[in-house]
Amino acid sequence: MCDLCPRRCNVSRLSGDRGFCGAVDEVIRISRAALHFWEEPCISGTRGSGTVFFSYCSLKCVYCQNTEISRGLAGADVDVSRLAEIMLELQERGAHNINLVTPTHYVNHITAARDIAKSRGRTLPIVYNTGGYELPSVIKKLRGYVDIFLTDYKYADNEDAKKYSGVSDYVEFADEALEKMVEIAPLKFENVEGCRDDNTKQEIQIMKSGVIIRHLLLPGKLVKAKNILKRLYNKYGDSVYFSLMSQYTPMKNFGINNGVDMSNIDENLLKPVTAHEYNRLISYAERLGVKNAFIQDGSAASESFIPPFDLTGVLKS
Numbered sequence: 001m002c003d004l005c006p007r008r009c010n011v012s013r014l015s016g017d018r019g020f021c022g023a024v025d026e027v028i029r030i031s032r033a034a035l036h037f038w039e040e041p042c043i044s045g046t047r048g049s050g051t052v053f054f055s056y057c058s059l060k061c062v063y064c065q066n067t068e069i070s071r072g073l074a075g076a077d078v079d080v081s082r083l084a085e086i087m088l089e090l091q092e093r094g095a096h097n098i099n100l101v102t103p104t105h106y107v108n109h110i111t112a113a114r115d116i117a118k119s120r121g122r123t124l125p126i127v128y129n130t131g132g133y134e135l136p137s138v139i140k141k142l143r144g145y146v147d148i149f150l151t152d153y154k155y156a157d158n159e160d161a162k163k164y165s166g167v168s169d170y171v172e173f174a175d176e177a178l179e180k181m182v183e184i185a186p187l188k189f190e191n192v193e194g195c196r197d198d199n200t201k202q203e204i205q206i207m208k209s210g211v212i213i214r215h216l217l218l219p220g221k222l223v224k225a226k227n228i229l230k231r232l233y234n235k236y237g238d239s240v241y242f243s244l245m246s247q248y249t250p251m252k253n254f255g256i257n258n259g260v261d262m263s264n265i266d267e268n269l270l271k272p273v274t275a276h277e278y279n280r281l282i283s284y285a286e287r288l289g290v291k292n293a294f295i296q297d298g299s300a301a302s303e304s305f306i307p308p309f310d311l312t313g314v315l316k317s
């Protein structure tokens with residue numbers, strides 16, 4: 001019975017039943033496995049992050065930027081041994097890490113694949129790239145399996161979590177899970193020869209272990225974003241990195257199929273974040289004294305940053 005995430009659907013995925021996320025246990029559905037250059041610089045470096053986009057999702061936010069995959073509309077089904085091969089293929093292609101996007105509902109498959117890949121020579125750090133709605137008990141078990149947590153912290157309060165993701169306990173679970181992540185993954189970087197920023201020519205340090213807390217600024221939610229940043233910075237200081245994201249993109253499929261009452265949705269979500277809102281968030285981070293932060297430039301809010309979910313790298317060639 002599946003209780004891998006706080007939804008605790010209690011369905012038998014082994015028998016083919018589906019819970020909220022839509023995944024079953026017999027197969028792993030993946031929509032793309034390729035080098036990805038649009039993560040934070042310490043993750044993408046110059047050679048790219050070896051990114052595996054899993055289909056289905058346990059959150060399915062109404063403003064989801066990857067609707068095609070979160071709803072399971074795109075993807076091909078593979079088994080654990082193929083996932084292990086994908087990890088090794090990404091390593092051979094020069095990736096700096098193996099970056100598992102929306103991994104929560106496949107966590108058991110991932111740990112099994114990681115063991116196989118490790119026995120066959122996988123050495124790259126594993127990145128757990130999550131929406132942050134996690135059971136602390138599951139995160140605890142990832143010690144030794146995951147090196148880097150790239151985790152969203154989406155909401156300042158459960159009122160927004162309920163409105164946009166249909167969960168009334170996001171804050172509690174995100175907080176407890178984040179505590180475990182910080183315990184498991186202390187900050188460590190390494191210098192990689194030839195890894196320099198094209199524009200500044202400065203060396204890029206590649207993350208080997210650590211936690212990056214991402215916050216996607218939603219239109220009209222500046223005050224709440226500041227509250228999140230202040231609270232988490234007061235708690236974790238410079239022992240983590242913050243990634244303040246401006247790339248919110250109103251999507252064509254806004255709100256499909258997520259069980260949220262759409263009559264209650266804020267019209268603000270139909271437009272992008274303004275430069276003014278985002279710049280005020282950055283200024284606020286500076287005033288707080290945040291040293292470890294990534295910010296985005298204005299061009300980030302574009303659907304072109306969403307890769308094609310065309311099964312690249314998924315099936316054996």
Ligand code: SF4
Nearest residue numbers: 002005008009019021
């Ligand atoms: S992983 Fe999927 S089936 Fe399991 S509890 Fe979460 S949403 Fe439900």
